[in-house]
Amino acid sequence: MNTQRRQAMKAASAWTLVTLVAAAGWLKPGDAAAEDWNKGAFDTHSMDETLKALGGSPPAPSKDIVFFSTPDIAENGAVVPIGIRSSVPKTESIAILIEKNPNMLAAVFDIPPGTDPSLSTRIKMGQTSDVYALVKADGKYYVASKEIKVTLGGCGG
């Protein structure tokens, strides 16, 4: 696949989600209680849908966001371990996005001061896909991505 186009798509898709999410007022500072679940953000179904909401500039790719204990290949898509650590100063939140899932957004974590911007959890993946770690820090957005392959099981699944 064309690498440039791929990179552009990656950045764009993560970015559109940011605008959508930000527009919905979800990643607002101090929203640590998170009592309300943001339906709009979790309802983004496809690349097209998110692309429609495009505007502004994409989040900056950052080497300060790393995946740890996250395998390149998942033996089963139902449970894919994901670890994300951000060393971007003033990290406020970390979101996990899966490009090819029916809904792109898997989870978002608000990180209050005093909490290590590093966490691990497990997510479902319907198929091989890029996974994004989207970080909001000091009001700005940063992103890192990683492809995770999902394999078929034995004995016909």
Added chain:
Amino acid sequence: MGMKVGARCIAGALMAIVAGGVMHGCASAPAEPDVTDRAAAMLKSSFKARGQATMDRLDQDETQRLCSEYAGRTLPASTAETIEKANLATIRYPADGKLVGDWKSGEKIAQSGQGFQYSDDPKKSAGANCYACHQLAPQELSYGTIGPSLYGFGKRRGFTDATRKYAWDKIYNAEAFAACSNMPRFGQHHILTEQQIRDVVALLVDPASPVNQ
């Protein structure tokens, strides 16, 4: 090539088991008809028919009986010959003589493990599940190693009538070539249809198949 190796290796490994058993003080004396018969009877009283998996599946044919009996021991050459001969005689060919179908359909059949389990829909056609045990198209990373790699099957053997016939025969009844092989007898047991066998043959022998790239 490697296809025969599988069965012989298994026989060797089974030998090792008996040795392991002795260490535990639990090896059964060789060939105990009493234990064999009681085990078979116990099996039959411990299962229940479910869906398409009926109780007659526990009834062994002569090949199954012999291969079970000699598991863990060297299969005598004469017994191996008997098994191979009897199975060779079961192989049938299409009336039109056409052995090679469409490799793209063959790839789908090779990927599918559905069929004949009580959990499967008997109305859907069965797969051959080749990738469970063999490497075929190199693009498929998720392949098993119970059988040898078949990548380059046609290319290595030559795109000849003999190769095509061997592929057909082996898929139809692997016991005809390697007594007590681990490979199911896809033709003899009607696991695959005639057309499906053609398609899997194509996956192996068609020069355009990814297996031969």
Added chain:
Amino acid sequence: MMLRTFATGIAATALAAFIGSALAESTTDEIAKYREALQDGNPAELWEARGEEMWTKPRGPKQVSFAACDLGLGAGVVKGAYAALPRYFPDAARVMDLETRLVWCMVHQQGYTEADATKTTFGNGSAHRSDLEALAAYVTSQSRGVRMNVALDEPHVHDMYRLGEKMFYYRGGTHDFACATCHGDDGKRIRLQDLPNLTKLEGAQKAYTTWPAYRVSQGEVRTFQWRLNDCFRQQRFPELEFGSDASIALTAYLAGRANGAEYNGPAIKR
């Protein structure tokens, strides 16, 4: 994913040969990493907690707890019990594995009918939970670190072991499969899943001592009864009945082969 990878590969045949050999090795490395990453938190602990509560509370028509249930080391003793099962129980005049013994206690001590006790042997989501799986998760967790010590010199167990060994090599069905077809050789795998060679000490030990297990593919804790049941399904056999003699004979054979190894379940697996 398969077809996608496949189609992409066809389009880029130059890449294909490379993918085949080079990636195969890194694939197994990455799968190992995946398994490693799962070890950090095993949801089987949720089953263990539920099972522990069930073990101590009065249950059934007779409102009796498992305090009277003898798993072989005395009434109510759980610690280390699983590592010595299956064993012969004179009160039942039968060799029993953990699950059949739990059912026996439920029927003979707690007053359940056999049908009620075995109503949900294998759970399916929170609406159809299996008490047996939770109880098994708890009891087995209490043998963690204990070496397997099935009494193979006990005549009844010894007989079941030998019958189980025979069954292990019994070929049948439409596909000619026996247990040994997949589990009789070293270093084999089905698709990407490693197949333990259960005929060798090391393989049998590693496999047996990691059941029950939380299966991430199912989101359930599965017991050894389930493991056997589902292997036979894939062997294209009819259905193995829960707690049947054959299931116990095979368990006796495989547990006996694991003797000497440290029990390490419930584990987490694909």
Added chain:
Amino acid sequence: MPDPMKIRANLLGDSTEVKVLMSHEMETGQRKDAQGKTIPAWFIQTVKVTHADKVVLAAQWGPAVSKNPFLSFKFEGGAKGDKVRITWIDNHGDTRTDEATIA
């Protein structure tokens, strides 16, 4: 009532490591049952972790979080004997709160 969580909170140097397992189906709403009927979505939507009345982590989850969710993170300032309290709420409005003592 939902099953209890399994929470571990351990002091490691200056920070407290929290590991939690939750008992939940996390049904996506995309799967079909044997009869071909869609199984409705059922999943945890919000998670809140507090220590000494201060929120140390707040999360919003979609159905792509795995069944029987696992979460691990660290925060500064805990002491042995302190309580860590975790609450989740799912899309049915069911909720569960459990506590663990920092060890």
